[in-house]
Amino acid sequence: MKHFVAIFLLILFVSPNLNASESNPLSSLYNMFPKMTELKGGSSRWIATGVVHELYDNYVRLESTYNYFSEKTEKIWDIKRDKNYSVDVKLFFAKDNKAAVNLYENMTDKRESRFERDVKFGDEGRIFVRPVSVVNMVSEYNLIFREENFIVHLHTFDGFALMDFADFFQKKINSFVLSNIDMYVFKNFRLKAKKEGYIPEEEELTVEADNASAIVISGRVTDEEGNPVSGVSIDVLGHDKTVVSGAEGYYSVTFVLGEKGVKREFKTNFTLVNRKGQNNKNNKVKMYKMNVIYPEREETFYLRINLDENSGEIYIPSKGIFNNVNDIVKQGDYLEFKRNCTPEGSLFQCRQTYSGLMKESGFQGNWKGTGGKGTFKGIPMKTSSEEYNIAETDFCSIKTVRLTSDNLSGNKQRTDKLYIDQNHGISLKCNRDERDFFIKDVQLKITKKASEERFLLYKYKGHETKGGISLKNKTYIGVVGPNDDFLSIDVFLMPDSLQGMTVLAGGDTQAYNNTISFASGVLYPERQPKLIIEKFITGKAKKSVTGVNVTLKKLVSEKDVASDKGTLGRDGSEDMRLELRIKGVSGDLKAVELSHKGENFYIWNTEPFDIYPAVALFVNGELINQNSGKINFPVDNNAVIDIFIHKPEYLNKSNINMTYKILIGDKWYSGRVEK
Structure with a gap:
């Protein structure tokens, strides 16, 4: 039978083993706070506020503040310490281990800081650091760690005092646990049931172990419909014991305490939920606006990545192209993935590898592969919600x-x-x-x-x-x-x-x-x-389709200025010529992209040194592309521009199916190329 003791806190502190006073059942916890004589420098340098407490349903919280005063500046490892600083101490004692774990997770999940990492205090611990002054090397520290049913939260601006207090409380808690080892080892059991494909479940079990020769804990594991689940590992946390549920979902684990006494049996069952049914938001879906530096150009795209499913995708708005992201490796803040940038239907193979540090402030690192190598920087995108009836x-x-x-x-x-x-x-x-x-x-x-x-x-x-x-x-x-x-x-x-x-x-x-x-x-x-x-949220420009017209004037021209490379030049074959007529639109022409969809897929653009063949633009017989390959040419109403592009061998007059996109100012215009 499972016993969840509702008044566990008060019963615990009136136990003779804890040397508690009948007048104050919390005195054992009050005594865990350091006295002035226990602190470095003696009572003349330390002043502490009185310990106060507050009772909650699942835990009690005690807190105090210690203030340090010195007449001279101390120096440790060539780091100057302030003459005056304080340490805020909060001590939590939960009614059971499960409540302590939940409280610790809530405290650490909701805290944000510039830097954070796990620390080796207690069963689990984490430090949060917020730099205040880089010049004076001043930072704000919050250290939270859990050991058994205890949680300690320390806050200070002095890193050395932080470590001293953390060490002090860890020793105090260890001493407390050792003095009451029977309560911790043979009264409170925390069991965790887990199997791949299911959401793990934990249960806290409080037992009566007095005069017991053995403790037997048994039960059954079922799914949400009551069907038995076999092959589930049930870990008895803190005891290095694991058993596996059988064909009908039953399990049993025994602790032998001695030869005398009676065998006591307790039961606890688990209901496991299929992991696919987790009804939680997918907070590990992230999106970055990426700026990639190539040897001769820059590229901007959006990276969407799902760290739960190890999947991702890249979207290039200026081209309306999607790239797959695969082979994702995530280790701490480090992230690596491969980008398949091969154009759809193309025989050209394009592969790139991106690796760097992904943090809340951004994602940056290096890339290599098709196009050479370079750097990238990603800006995290914010989100907004819309509600519809x-x-x-x-x-x-x-x-x-x-x-x-x-x-x-x-x-x-x-x-x-x-x-x-x-x-x-x-x-x-x-x-x-x-x-x-x-x-x-x-x-x-x-x-x-x-x-x-x-x-x-x-x-x-x-x-x-x-x-x-x-x-x-x-x-x-x-x-x-x-x-x-x-x-x-x-x-x-x-x-x-x-x-x-x-x-x-x-x-x-x-x-x-x-x-x-x-x-x-x-x-x-x-x-x-x-x-x-x-x-x-993105500020991507909407595409307009008005006022612009591109017509295919003739298939053969007298020029050979556009090659099959990413730059202009001769390739030994005459170019295809198109005529761009702009009506009712004025501004700077910045980009032209043409694409052909059919049995074969092809793209031409004005991006310098891109993987796609380059487009040559002429006005009144003069080339308007800059030497770098970029274009920024002012156009007004009724402008006429000749476009020359490399003509693939398979493309002929009978199978042309081309579309265009041009950028004038900050607006894109798109449509179909007329024959």
């Missing part, structure tokens, strides 16, 4: 659909009301004309009406068939209900799932006593299904 959007719809998968078929007709039963599910389908590279997160919020029904909720990929919707790729969301009021349910989706249909339904073996209804329509305007889309 699905009933009011023109790109997404939500409705009840009839299911046909396995035994989930039925004859009921679809209705405008939203509900889930044995034969029906709720579908979300969004019609997006083009891929939105900048979506980070998609969240669907639906509201369940009051009901006594309890059911398991899953999401599937839906596929339309003649008889209804078939379901694939089952992913566990959670247990829903019963509820006596409206209940909000959040479902997190991958951005690419907006391209298809997502269906919310129960399991294929689930029996329903009642229909599960959800709020929708005009009767519940505030509870309509909502779609929250989090996007990376």
